[in-house]
């Protein structure tokens with residue numbers, strides 16, 4: 001599992017940076033947990049000191065592997081057919097990648113992951129499971145996150161309808177010691193609570209109980225997973241020369257390119273591992289996107305030809321097993337035009353366990369190069385606070401306050417700051433003007449989508465991104481809300497002011513209550529969209545919200561608008 005590539009004009013510059021981190025013993029200092037590597041201020045050092053547990057979690061987990069696997073076998077032998085994991089961000093993205101990569105394994109329960117408050121999505125999950133034969137995994141490091149707690153209330157109620165006071169037997173928790181979730185699990189007689197070492201942040205927790213327990217429950221071999229991670233740790237060890245250390249090479253390329261304006265880390269992952277970007281996005285965006293700097297992870301964007309890209313990209317391709325010929329051809333073409341490219345090849349999907357570690361280490365190194373604290377997420381709270389205030393108002397008035405739209409048509413309501421540049425009474429034209437603000441080679445366009453995640457919406461988003469690339473040569477990202485709030489949301493607000501945002505909401509087709517709360521899932525989802533929109537505008541980010549009367553119709557409308565964008569080349 002090596003790393004090589006064609007770094008074009010950046011090669012010598014990156015080489016100098018590698019020499020510098022070798023001289024400054026950056027890798028050794030990470031291994032000895034020298035917090036001064038990142039920040040001098042005590043408030044940061046305190047956070048960092050309590051966030052480096054990912055460096056030794058694998059050894060700790062080895063001691064638990066047998067017990068985790070025995071628990072998983074007992075669950076399987078009990079006739080459990082589905083595992084429904086309820087969590088967000090660092091507590092759900094690794095399991096979601098495992099689910100998409102490995103699917104349902106013969107003879108084991110199928111893993112499902114719910115990380116959306118969208119009522120259609122929640123209803124869809126509810127219709128796919130029977131509480132009796134489902135194990136619900138409430139996964140939250142802090143044990144206070146509103147989404148998993150709302151999912152818990154909803155599914156516990158369902159389970160209680162069938163199982164009465166024995167409902168708790170179909171629930172387990174994964175959390176830190178002493179959290180409100182740990183208490184809840186005790187009160188409701190959960191079958192089991194797994195308490196994780198507390199010195200690991202969510203996005204660095206794939207190799208802890210947050211990744212391993214769901215992996216075992218779906219039938220993956222935890223002991224083998226840890227061996228693979230250990231091999232990666234050895235390859236990135238303190239005595240390995242930095243030029244042979246894959247995390248050092250990746251991290252230095254990430255940090256150095258970002259400092260030089262090539263801050264769009266464009267991830268290409270082939271075939272089975274194509275969802276790996278979902279996990280990488282959170283790791284990179286939350287770790288580096290702050291203090292006005294950051295690396296913009298671009299995952300799931302259709303790969304284009306050299307002329308589609310400006311000079312703001314670092315391409316990183318990971319191919320598992322046989323390389324995809326089309327990807328190889330396109331990468332060669334990009335390399336011939338001096339776009340910097342790093343290539344990693346791994347023997348198969350199971351090597352993802354090694355990738356988790358390598359990328360964590362690389363991100364910690366990139367953070368040191370960028371001079372930021374890669375272990376906090378200072379701006380995530382801004383949207384949460386605004387959402388909480390909106391929900392408070394909703395509880396009092398039964399309504400969410402909306403601003404006056406800039407434009408209202410039969411199909412769409414458009415909200416945003418009043419500015420003469422965006423003045424048009426044609427909705428498509430207004431959208432085009434907003435998107436055309438994105439400066440080629442500098443900005444990115446983020447599609448923030450509060451709709452059900454399904455194949456139709458995925459396909460439309462992919463088409464929209466392809467057209468933006470073709471017309472504007474600007475990088476696009478796409479994230480479903482509220483998932484992205486716990487991932488790229490940090491970068492949107494705390495990172496460089498280079499995002500042009502399009503929030504997409506739609507009239508709900510149905511709504512579902514959150515038992516014991518004065519808000520419904522529909523209200524929560526809307527409050528999350530409005531809260532983030534207000535947080536973006538509060539930071540004077542370029543943001544527009546499109547509220548469609550019909551969800552899929554809305555994305556088609558947007559596609560039509562981008563198809564008629566003027567070409568900038």
Ligand SMILES: O=P(O)(O)OC[C@H]1O[C@H](O)[C@H](O)[C@@H](O)[C@@H]1O
Pocket residue numbers: 088089090091139140141142143144145148202203286377380485486487
């Ligand atoms: O695991 P939890 O405490 O529920 O947190 C879930 C997620 O919530 C927050 O929004 C953080 O920004 C994420 O880093 C975290 O992974």
